[in-house]
Every structure is written in C-alpha cells, then in structure tokens.
Amino acid sequence: MTSDHLMTVYNRAPLAFVRGDGAWLYAEDGEAYLDCVGGIATNALGHCHPLMVAALIEQAGKLWHVSNMFRIPGQEQLAERLTRACFADRAFFANTGSEAVECALKTARRFHARRGAPERIDVIGFAGSFHGRTYAAINASGNPDYLDGFGPRLPGYVQIALEDQAGFEAAVAEPSVAAVIVEPVQGEGGARALSAADLLRLRRLCDTHGVLLIHDEVQSGMGRTGRLFAHQWVEGTEPDIMAVAKALGAGFPVAACLATETAASGMTPGAHGTTFGGNPLAMAVAIAALSSAQGRPSDTHFSISAI
Template sequence: MISSVLPTYNRAPLSFVKGEGSWLIEADGRRFLDLGAGIAVNTLGHANPELAQVLKDQADTLWHVSNLYKIPAQEALADKLTELTFADTCFFTNSGTEAAELAIKMARKYWYEKGQPEKIEVISFEGCFHGRSTGAIAASGTDKMVKGFGPLMPGFVHLPFGDWEAVADHVTDKTAAILIEPVQGEGGIRVVPDEALKLLRRICEEKGALLIFDEVQCGIARTGRLFAHEYAGVTPDIMMIAKGIGGGFPLGAVLATEEAASGMTAGTHGSTYGGNPLGCAIGLKVLSIVSDPAFLAEVNRKAGLMRQKLEELVAAHPDVFEAVRGEGLMLGLKCKIAPADLVGKGYEQGVLTVPAADNVVRLLPALNITDEEIAEAVSRIDAAASAL
C-alpha cells in the first residue's frame, strides 16, 4: 500500500525535530553534527537567530502579494545582487529547477529575438545536475534521470567532462548556450579548472553563444568567494542561483546581463511565489552577511582547516578513501567503498554527510561552523571509517 507521501525518496531512518546551528536533534534526543546543511541550503546553520528575527518581523508585516505589484524587498534584493555581480537584472524563483527552466528559455528567446530562431541547442556536460523538470533532466541526459519519462525536450548536446579543448568543435550555428556548473555538486564535487572556464568564455564570444553558469549549489559563499566563477576571473551572461541564498527558505533567482535578458519582456515568464516578501527579506539578510569580506575570509580559513584534517583522515584510512576534492566548504571525500556505506556508518556516529556520484561523499557544512565542530565532525567521520 502506497504511503501518503509519494515514495520517491530513499529516506534515512531519522526524524529531526529541532536544529541548532550545525546540529540537528532527533526525535529520540540524539544530536547529529550536520555536514549536509540541507544539501548546501542552511548557509548560516539551523534556526539562525538573525534569520529567524527577519522572518518573524516580515511575517508580522506582509507575506505574499504576487508579482502583480511592486515588492520593495524584491527590488532591494535585486539591487544588492546586481551590485555584487556581473548582472544587470534578476528574476526570482522558488528553486534551482525553476531557475534552470528560465535560464534555458532566456537563452533561446535571446536568439529568437535576434532573428536566429535556429539557435536552440544548449551544450551541457557529463555529470551535470540542473534539476528534475523535463527541461532540466533533458540537460543532464543520463539514463537515471530520464528513463521512463517519455519524449525529452530536444535541443541539448551532452559532452564529456574534462575534454575542454574539444568543446569548440561542437559549437554550431544551432548553439544557443553553453551551460555548466563551475563546481559539480551531484556529479561528485568536481571543480572545473579556471582555465577551462576562461576557455568556455572565449568560445562563446568567438562562436556567438551565451554562457550560463549554474551556481545553485556552489554559489552564495560556499566556495569561499561569493560565487565560484570569481576564481576564474570570468563572468557568464546568465547565472542560476538558489539553495544558499534563502538560508533554508525556498528561494532562487536567475541573474543576467541586460543584453542576455533582452528577449524576456512582459508576459514571457512568471512565478506566483517567486520573489515574495518573506523570501526576499530573508535572502537580503543572508546576502548581507555572506558577502561581507570578513565573513568570506573566515569561510576560507575554516575551509583550510577542514581540508587539512580531511587530508589526514584520508592518509589514515587508505583502504576507505582516495582523495579530498572541492573548493571552500564544498568538499568531497573520494571513496574506495560505496559512499552509502560511509554515510550509514556516519549516522551511527552522529554525523550527517551526503552521497554523490563518482564514489564521493559530500561535506557541505553551514558556513559558520566552528573550528571545534570541524574537529568533532572529522573525528566522527574517522570513527565511521574505522567501523567499516
């Protein structure tokens, strides 16, 4: 008999009833160090008092009005995002999947309005994850994502991850955009080299295509920069964000240059909940905190500390681990065992991690995790590895 909740998840046998910073408390009272942060969502930890106060204040004032009207909090968040990034304009969504849909529409509409309607193809890369809508799974092209869901949205070209020099050979007169995560999350914490991002930028400029960055998981200070592409010193034409920007509240956005967004005029896109007063008030507070240079410096310092301890862990368990990978506090343990086995042993030790592809266990802690919590977390992973 089917459960009242559609059984599309393989859920762990855990039921959390309270959160405190980097800790989650189970219904039976057990405390777990959370190195998943809701899959890179709880940027500032659980029940962050500053975010909670913003939510309470806004909830007492105004929740939702729809985008039929101007929303001051939305305009303030858009102003802040455009001030801090390459973008000239923003559209707010509820999730990364919604952001992916708009990014694809925006790129295709741009060329349509330029009198080149044949330019509809989007190049993506093996291991990518851009969401679970029909358009986003077509972008991934993997059997696991698309099997059984009927005809896929056409117009996607899938290339190997890593063969960057060959990308130019696949850009044709039909290519609308290149879509890439500067750091793959679901794909196994795989960092795209700076030189590769620079190369893709040059290819787009030379061949006449838009460059789309998916920073849904790697953005919002996760890698020690506000956005991961900043390390390469290049900018996209369109960028998708979500997860961390809401600090736990459902919020996403598409950022774009004025030129790239030029086809998106009144009536071409919309969202009932996207950019409502509640979400934008919280997003503005998150952004004001994580964009502070002192905060980013602390993320980098903590990332260095955590990486050092993880390198020691890998050296101590050569039969379990192969390497540490990632950037900032978006880290992965490349395993020689099934990642699910380590994740399961972690539950027994009171530490939460997240599996990914390429035999990787993801570590995505709250960005304000303490030094002591980092040490405790690695100690617990050490115990989990020893129990395998």
C-alpha cells in the same frame, strides 16, 4: 505516523528531526546530530540563525505574499544587492534551483529568437552535471537515470564530456547553439571544480560563436567556495546568465536567475512568470542571508532589533 502516503521518490533515512540549532540537529528521541549535510549546500548559516529567524518573523507579521503584478520592494533591493555583487544587471526570482535553471534556459533561447535567430535552440551541457528535476533541467543534465521513463528526450540538448575539448569546440560552433550550461564546480558530479583554463576556454569559445554562457551556481554560489560565486575566483570567466538558489535563502525556498542587460533583453512582459517567486517573505530572508554571506550587518528594510 508512516510515510505510506508519500510518493516513493526518496529512500529516506529512518530519522526525523524536530529542532535545529546552529550546526546541530535534534531527533525525535532527543539525540543530537552534528549536521554535515546542511540541507545539501542550503543551510549555510546553520539552523535557526537569529538573524534569519528575526527577518522571517518580522516580515511574517507584515506581509507574506502579493502577486508579481505589483512592485515588491524586497525584490528590488535584493536584485540591486545581487547585481552589484556580480556581473549581472537583471534578476528574476523563483523558488527552486530547477526554476532558476528553467528561467536561464528560456532567457537564452528567447535572446536569440528576439534577435532574429529562433533556430538557435541547442543547449550544450556536460556529462556529470546536475541542473535539477524539471523536464528542461533533466534534459540539460542528460543523466540517463533521471530521464528514464519520462518519454523522449527534448530536442535541443547536447551532452559533452568535460574532458572532450575537441568535441566541445566542434559542438559550440554549430549555428543551432543558443547556450552552454555549466556548473563551475560540479556538485552531484562529485565536487569536481573546473580549472581556470577550462572556465576561460568556455567563455572564449562562447564569445567567438555568439553563444550565451550560463553558469549554474545553485550549489557553488552564495559563498560556498569562499567567494560569493565560484567563477569569481577567475577573472574573465563571468557568464551571461547564472542560476542561484540553495544558500540564497539559507534554508528558505528562494532562487534567482541573474543575467546581463543584453542576455535578458528578450525577457519582455509576458515571457515568463511565477506565483510565489520573489514574495516578500522570501525576499526578507534572502536579504538577511546575503548580508551574512557578505559579512556585513543587514541593511534591509526590516529592523533587526529583535536579535
């Protein structure tokens, strides 16, 4: 087998794994590798954690997928658990971090539009940030390498250097600004943590100018910094909207856009949607992963007797 029929968007290492167990990966030739990549902040519980395997198998035997046209009890349970654990009141479930970011950006613009200010579309992002690979996400990140060859930049995206306090203060005061998007700890930017003072300043300036604050905790969330979400180290820095993914499913594709009741107020029926986001399989695994992240036994709707 070769990769001749795959799009050449990755320079892949010449290594294929066939099995994982805890912190170890096993290659085709049986060689064991200590996994220091962890799926890039995703396999937070190691490979084939028995709780995750049991959750997946049990749900797989019951129901994989139903449309979001119906109630999905796992979504209601996970939304309740996540919102109880942070600032948020509402959740939208998606499959990838980029989708969670998309939802966050749409939620912010829609909030202003529904409040009679549709001209508030600008999103301020920071140099060195990474928010994913969709059009909105590459525009919010502003990395020229990821924008190259994909046509003109979308209107309404502004980039500021994290250190440029005066520049940010001027930009956020513009009446066209809808939101600020920031990773409390930049991932791809080099594990760069914002200081407590920076996080507080962003929150204060957003409040002053009626701008929504979006935290991208796709990489820093789900216990990665020792708190469930990185911003929870500093009281008073809670965002209005937050994107979460990666370790949310501990390796299963699932993501969430979390928001306060107010910030989510524009997201009325028809404003957004997804086919696969939040399906019963993803919810069962994410509930089990969250239980582990919070260090308590699962109280999900499936039994864990198989462990």
